[in-house]
Amino acid sequence: MSPDTASDTQAAATAPGGGTTTMTYRDAMRAAIREAMQRDPRVFLMGEDVGRYGGCYAVSTGLLEEFGPERIRDTPLSESAFVGAGIGAAMGGMRPIVEIMTVNFSLLALDQIVNNASTLRHMSGGQCGVPLVIRMATGAGRQLAAQHSHSLEGWYAHIPGLKILAPGTVEDARYMLQPALDDPDPVLIFEHATLYNAEGPVRDLAGDYDPWRAAVRREGGDVTLITYGGTLGRTLEAAEALKEDGIAAEVIDLRSLRPLDDATIMESLRKTRRAVIVDEGWKSGSLSAEITARIVEQAFWDLDAPIQRVCSAEVPIPYPRHLEQAAVPQPGRIVAAAKATLGRD
Amino acid sequence: MAPDTHKPRLSRAHLLEVLRQMLRIRHFEEKCAELYQQEKIRGFLHLYIGEEAVAVGAMRALEPEDAVVATYREHGHALARGVPMTAVMAEMYGKAEGCSGGRGGSMHLFDAERRFFGGNAIVGGGLPLAIGLALSDKLAERPRVTACFFGEGAVAEGEFHESMNLAALWKLPVLFICENNYYAMGTALERSESQTDVHLKAQAYGMPAEAVDGMDVVAIEAAALGAAAAVRAGEGPRFLECRTYRFRAHSMFDPQLYRDKAEVEEHRKHGPLVRFLGWIKEAGLLHQEDVDRLEQEIAKEIDEAVAFAEAGEWEPVETLTRHVYAEEAAS
Numbered sequence: 001m002s003p004d005t006a007s008d009t010q011a012a013a014t015a016p017g018g019g020t021t022t023m024t025y026r027d028a029m030r031a032a033i034r035e036a037m038q039r040d041p042r043v044f045l046m047g048e049d050v051g052r053y054g055g056c057y058a059v060s061t062g063l064l065e066e067f068g069p070e071r072i073r074d075t076p077l078s079e080s081a082f083v084g085a086g087i088g089a090a091m092g093g094m095r096p097i098v099e100i101m102t103v104n105f106s107l108l109a110l111d112q113i114v115n116n117a118s119t120l121r122h123m124s125g126g127q128c129g130v131p132l133v134i135r136m137a138t139g140a141g142r143q144l145a146a147q148h149s150h151s152l153e154g155w156y157a158h159i160p161g162l163k164i165l166a167p168g169t170v171e172d173a174r175y176m177l178q179p180a181l182d183d184p185d186p187v188l189i190f191e192h193a194t195l196y197n198a199e200g201p202v203r204d205l206a207g208d209y210d211p212w213r214a215a216v217r218r219e220g221g222d223v224t225l226i227t228y229g230g231t232l233g234r235t236l237e238a239a240e241a242l243k244e245d246g247i248a249a250e251v252i253d254l255r256s257l258r259p260l261d262d263a264t265i266m267e268s269l270r271k272t273r274r275a276v277i278v279d280e281g282w283k284s285g286s287l288s289a290e291i292t293a294r295i296v297e298q299a300f301w302d303l304d305a306p307i308q309r310v311c312s313a314e315v316p317i318p319y320p321r322h323l324e325q326a327a328v329p330q331p332g333r334i335v336a337a338a339k340a341t342l343g344r345d
Numbered sequence: 346m347a348p349d350t351h352k353p354r355l356s357r358a359h360l361l362e363v364l365r366q367m368l369r370i371r372h373f374e375e376k377c378a379e380l381y382q383q384e385k386i387r388g389f390l391h392l393y394i395g396e397e398a399v400a401v402g403a404m405r406a407l408e409p410e411d412a413v414v415a416t417y418r419e420h421g422h423a424l425a426r427g428v429p430m431t432a433v434m435a436e437m438y439g440k441a442e443g444c445s446g447g448r449g450g451s452m453h454l455f456d457a458e459r460r461f462f463g464g465n466a467i468v469g470g471g472l473p474l475a476i477g478l479a480l481s482d483k484l485a486e487r488p489r490v491t492a493c494f495f496g497e498g499a500v501a502e503g504e505f506h507e508s509m510n511l512a513a514l515w516k517l518p519v520l521f522i523c524e525n526n527y528y529a530m531g532t533a534l535e536r537s538e539s540q541t542d543v544h545l546k547a548q549a550y551g552m553p554a555e556a557v558d559g560m561d562v563v564a565i566e567a568a569a570l571g572a573a574a575a576v577r578a579g580e581g582p583r584f585l586e587c588r589t590y591r592f593r594a595h596s597m598f599d600p601q602l603y604r605d606k607a608e609v610e611e612h613r614k615h616g617p618l619v620r621f622l623g624w625i626k627e628a629g630l631l632h633q634e635d636v637d638r639l640e641q642e643i644a645k646e647i648d649e650a651v652a653f654a655e656a657g658e659w660e661p662v663e664t665l666t667r668h669v670y671a672e673e674a675a676s
Binding site: 044070071075076078080081082083084085086087088089090091092093094096111112115116120121122123124125126127128129160161163183184185 | 453
């Protein structure tokens, strides 16, 4: 089933028992890793505390016992070396899944991701592809302060040669890994750290799953709310609140941040003529800026109102809960932005 | 010291081949400098002149199924590994017939068929790749060696230390070959390192490591044979610090204000070709006619490589965005 044609979440929720199970985002990721490892002996998982500890977010709990230390490989705190090792192993014929504990620590591996993973195919004239998957947690919301709360997926989406996925639903957490592993190029998967405990429905899918297309999670004709990952839930909450004010919001879950599915965005805008972009990244030089630019380039004449953005405040994420929550996008701000596109208070 | 069993057998054919490879690199590099002046080659150009013995000696310890990871000063490694000189020269020009399709240039020579994985131009950035290639061999239980070349400048990078630790910890089949030419661009080793005996850094990670006379091709081959045999036997990584010297500037932009001309001249007197030629002639192992014949063959090979590059095609601009993603999965 093509995820862009209908509200997947709603469809799943209305079909209990019809090939649908409920699980947590964490369990969904674990099931995906387990399945991939059972399916292909070339697949292995490598990262800090993925083995004995069971994963910083308990994603890989139990996998060491099932697959052994060669394939569930604990690494030292050497992000550059083990990410680079993943790149080299991919070039050597393996299909590594590298877990970087959080996006914050991925900055220690920037050289390998940006100078090697994304360039090797090109620099070698197409000879050396890097079929590597890098998973990492991202985002704020757990009072971890400035150095553990970054949302830098938009940065990575800047880089040609990389592909970026952001599962915002449990079902995508369950299914995005395999197509990422099947891809001949490096794919980064960003898992919002506040989602791991979230429960949601997962349909039994018989093939035909496309992670590279945006999904319309809620249909509506008045305004399009564009988001992904950790802010999908809050955007859906905002859409529900808007309904009470008689505003029908359409919610687009980007799912893939590179490549971006422009067609689904523009198709929605031709209908609603109004756009709000919700992104936990900062505004300046950001993914939300990129989407804004694409809308202006491709759908300027379809717009009836200036594009609105709801992003994180331009401040390192603060520790106190009230300040942290004020810094990141909230349903109230999304509602206000949507109303602004309609000239309403 | 390498065990006696790994001493190279110095047959006449062996000596001729070692000399041929060193001369090929020397003259190829001289031709590149000339072509740079003619603006046929642009960008950065880092010449290997003075360091030929390291690549030639070390490469003889490798099998075709082994892997090589090199740096931006890698023309010599590519040639010694068997990448055709025509394809290397065409890459210098940026022509489509180049070994990287022209996309890489001097600093990014690749040849997947010969398992030559760059041409990596971030200092220290190639070491983690080598670790990974070796890890794939270990996981697949293939008795292969990954040879990783890097300069002494890399030992100041965190990636060096992370890679040393990981290679030793996981007993990965990597042969680390540090080409210590004593200058990281313009910064002398003693001005940048608290410990200038570079191989001791590897030893600190529990890895057998030794310093080798990097101007003695026979000594390098012997050390590399011993180290590669240990690596292939599953004994974990080995480390060779080859002490050498760069006779030419760091790149074509370098006015060499950081070292005396006299220092360079002194090293030239003890260069790898001077040493090897002096020794084999003195020992009567080869004669001047042998050298002359090699020189003629190499001059012809270089002429052919230049002609090949000159006749090569420029990739059409229409295909500019190729090779960013795999073509079968273009999205």
